[in-house]
Amino acid sequence: MTTINTIIFDLGGVLIDWNPEYVFLDAFQGDHKKMQWFLANICTTDWNENQDAGYPLNQATNDLIARFPEYENLIKMYYGNWENMLGGSIDETVHILDSLVKLNKYKIVALTNWSHETFPIALKRFNFLSWFDGIVVSGEEKTRKPFAKIYTTTLDRYNIKAKKAIFIDDNLRNIEAAKKLNINGIHFKNPKQLIEALKTYNIYI
Numbered sequence: 001m002t003t004i005n006t007i008i009f010d011l012g013g014v015l016i017d018w019n020p021e022y023v024f025l026d027a028f029q030g031d032h033k034k035m036q037w038f039l040a041n042i043c044t045t046d047w048n049e050n051q052d053a054g055y056p057l058n059q060a061t062n063d064l065i066a067r068f069p070e071y072e073n074l075i076k077m078y079y080g081n082w083e084n085m086l087g088g089s090i091d092e093t094v095h096i097l098d099s100l101v102k103l104n105k106y107k108i109v110a111l112t113n114w115s116h117e118t119f120p121i122a123l124k125r126f127n128f129l130s131w132f133d134g135i136v137v138s139g140e141e142k143t144r145k146p147f148a149k150i151y152t153t154t155l156d157r158y159n160i161k162a163k164k165a166i167f168i169d170d171n172l173r174n175i176e177a178a179k180k181l182n183i184n185g186i187h188f189k190n191p192k193q194l195i196e197a198l199k200t201y202n203i204y205i
Helices: 021-027 032-041 045-052 057-067 069-080 091-103 119-125 127-131 148-157 172-180 191-199
Strands: 006-009 016-018 086-089 107-112 134-137 165-169 184-187
Touching: 021 032, 021 069, 045 057, 057 069, 086 119, 091 107, 091 127, 091 191, 107 148, 134 148, 148 172, 165 172, 172 184, 184 191
Parallel strands: 006 107, 006 165, 107 134, 165 184
Antiparallel strands: 016 086
């Protein structure tokens, strides 16, 4: 087995709890069905990911209001109340990160789909983001996972050899894209599963 010398973490869903439902469940007065319809049809994942790739938040909001003027107030809430979508750190995974940093054996990098306009909020809130040797933010790169460019940018910028790296992400789509570039992948499900998966690469914490 190739010796691993680099570990690449996704942030949202792995180290940081982020969920639009924290805002919209209240907006829909606890009506899950109406909230889920809105997030599936108006402020969709695809729409948000476009901003993750660098599209301006204000422009994206106005574009959507032009299409769905009857939902103007709710659409404005998406980025207007974005900070309330941050549920906090996923502490057990942060502990894993801390343990890996303290081993002082690995280059540790973050690769995240995140708007460059909102990422500074996360930097202020989560001290552990300062532990990384580098962070690649999709909004700053004008591309995002699962497109190959953001992975190759990460490899080149931090002098990472794909076969000696592991990428940890909660989205299987992003793991599969990394594997096409010969980056090892762990599909994150929970912290305990991650600890066991790391052992398969002879990484013990």
